[in-house]
Amino acid sequence: MAAKVLPRRSIWMFGLESEEPTEQQRRDFAKDFSERQGVEVDLPPIPRVEDLQLREPRIKPPQSLADFCRMDNYERALHAKGDRLEEIRGVFKNPPDIVAHPGTEQELQDVLEWCSDNEYAAIPYGGGSSSVEGVTPPEGYGGIVTIDMDQFDQVLEIDETSRAARIQAGIYGPALEDRLRPHGFTLRHFPQSFAGSTLGGWIATRSGGHYATNDTHIDDFVESVRMLTPVGWWESRRLPGSGAGPSPDRIALGSEGILGVITEAWMRIQVRPKFRATAGVTFPSWEAGYEATRQIVQTKLWPANLRLLDPDLARDGAGLDGTQALLIIGFESAELPQEWPMRQAVEIARGAGGQIEDDDIGFAGSGQPTGRGGAAGAWRDAFIPKGGGVAVGLGRVANTVESSITWDRWPEFDAQVRQALAKALKEVCGGGTINCRFTHVYTDGPAPYYTFAGRYKPGIGSEAQAAVKQAASEAIMKAGGTITHHHAVGRQHRPWYDEQRPEPFAIALRASKRALDPNWVLNPGVLIDP
């Protein structure tokens, strides 16, 4: 089967090669940054694929697999997913030996069987957007085969009556939406990695969409999953609901490639929203903002958006004064104008000290977005990531941690995480900035998302980054949160994940893994060890 040619992705930044900045843009950025910070910066030049000196592949595919197995620099570097600070300098320490692009289920079976028989690490790969080294090849394996599912990129069936579609796992977010749009549908799942991640990756990592309440996790949209395990095909029935034993889909969800390779899923889809309402409500303090958020989510109006920004973020992202928090409330519907739920939510917000003029509540009824103006609009513009490539290689400590916590423990949790981050940033970088927003909100608690950046110090490395993240992770665990709400576990979150999960669950997961993957070849090192 002839491979489909997809746009080439950047080996050193998130996005496509076509989206990479030029050398000139990087130099301009470095110069500007250097002047603003008053320090010398030295951004390395963009690495060229043809110049890379990668470790020679240690294994070779048999003839039967050769057609869809790649061993060139571009493929191996792209799938190496190691230390970005090293990779921008052309150092790819542990690239996969082979990158397989199976085009059919038979080809997938063949390559997985070959890996299992030979005990090569087999890494199921979607878009590679993991921020926790979820698809990074492990050390200590004599052969590593990354299985890139990008040839599985079709929407196979659309059931307009049930509002569901059978979709292949390797399809990227934008292509998926492009295929559903002509039929008037959307999956309505927009993680921040949307452009560079796939359906299979979302399912394997329990991805969170950018909607704030109710249907937003990929978990909620899964009707059934088809997954290849080393002992055979795992396929659940397509069902709206079932009480027949523990849900098989809920084991596939979050399995991070250790139990099988997801090939397709029936997904619940939605008619594209036509009616929208957006409001940006300001609050005199962070505390007033989160109290209002709690009240709104607990009334179960199920807003599409209920995103609270702390005062620092509201200042930087939406131009507020640095004391006020900003709550972005959004409703949307394919069928019904959203005035009523929005008015209710705004009244609750006002009752809790929120400020918004009636004229600043945006309503739209023909599919166009609202909220282009005012504080909400400013925030929206700042949220869409752009131009990230110019800063890669700078070596700045800048990262995010995310969690969820019940409301009763939230204020203490917030204080502890900020304190730990501030202390670590001080120690490592001499200081830095921390802000927080709620990405998702539940009746019983928020999912806070912290962004931090250390003061710039030339020559700082990945260990500094890791040290700050470690301090935050420890604080999160100590304060009772989850080590990850929607970034998954991967290799980076393992120590805290191991602490978080019930020990008998680990025993059960280990036994399941051993039974399904007897040679322990699937994404080894992730979630559980033998």
Add this chain to the structure above:
Amino acid sequence: MAAKVLPRRSIWMFGLESEEPTEQQRRDFAKDFSERQGVEVDLPPIPRVEDLQLREPRIKPPQSLADFCRMDNYERALHAKGDRLEEIRGVFKNPPDIVAHPGTEQELQDVLEWCSDNEYAAIPYGGGSSSVEGVTPPEGYGGIVTIDMDQFDQVLEIDETSRAARIQAGIYGPALEDRLRPHGFTLRHFPQSFAGSTLGGWIATRSGGHYATNDTHIDDFVESVRMLTPVGWWESRRLPGSGAGPSPDRIALGSEGILGVITEAWMRIQVRPKFRATAGVTFPSWEAGYEATRQIVQTKLWPANLRLLDPDLARDGAGLDGTQALLIIGFESAELPQEWPMRQAVEIARGAGGQIEDDDIGFAGSGQPTGRGGAAGAWRDAFIPKGGGVAVGLGRVANTVESSITWDRWPEFDAQVRQALAKALKEVCGGGTINCRFTHVYTDGPAPYYTFAGRYKPGIGSEAQAAVKQAASEAIMKAGGTITHHHAVGRQHRPWYDEQRPEPFAIALRASKRALDPNWVLNPGVLIDP
């Protein structure tokens, strides 16, 4: 620890001893039934505990467990959960040898360890309301210990801020609500077995509440679970949401006692509803009714109730003419009047051919129920089960099957299940009645619930009951549904459950069970075999 004395439950019918009918009531019912049907019926007398001749207990608890282990007729008969037609005649073929009522976690550990060490079957037991032999002792064991959790009956903590409560697993529905009510809260989970089932049972069986959409399954209310397995305590963190690997709670949910004994859970609770709206909309046909139901659920207004009755049921339960379907729509909220969502839902229903006068839409704003009048009110009265005990022992083929199916396949599914039921009722009983309602509705499909009753034939036995249910189960599976939407698997649904689940999932579940319960003592025969 001194055992708490709880009201005695009936050994032969669903409910308490105090709710049993008298001999006279049973004789009156038999006479009346006999006259209506034109057949002789012979209802056996109520069995007396002191007369029962049970198999002698084959094992004895050690002294250390004796305080909370019961071996008397009442306890062993109550927990036998065998063939009801035989039990009303005083025949309890395979009662447990011992019924343990541990009062502390230490006592629970001790009894489970004793069972595991000696390879006695250990059956975790909530209210015993299973309709699928979920807690019926298995054949082929030399010792059977039923572990009744009724001493674990406390609400331990209420977190009013997060709206969550830590609740012991053995608490029955009414007691649970009684404890939450003074604080203004409710779990808002009302399965039809509510009065005779427990929180632990709901979690173990993925119980469905009587609300129709969105938050109704016990799955949705679980924040964390504490469960004793033979290899140790399984306790998940209390979290609003998490993306850290497959959800441990989702393995406990539906585990039906084969992985551990649930002792407590943090559950999401809700402020008691104050505002309610109810409407009973009639449709010219079953087809028009389910098309309207689909449209309403797909607008995501999330009604508390969206219960569709087919024309036969609407006639028998609500006095309609036998051609019309009835859709009961309900909304409720603790905070907000429900006029707006109700008006939207009614407009959609009308657009799909539904009839209701504006005056017949009920609204209430101070906590009192609505819908006492009109078609919806008549149905509500008929729904609450009462006086079931008078007919026990009649030997009438009467049962229910439930499933869920996507909308695209629903009409064909409905036709096939009805056809199979009609054929089986004809063969077994010479005919009978079948009706259907939707108990739950999802955007991608309904959860239909079929009630059937065969024409009465004296002397008919449990095999006849089983034969009809088998025919329906086969039709459900063939037409693509789930073998159970909210009745669980137990021993009765096993053959179809085995067919339904993905084979690699069965392999994983078997391995998990073996790892957690090495001697395979927990509820053997349910869900999976060695």
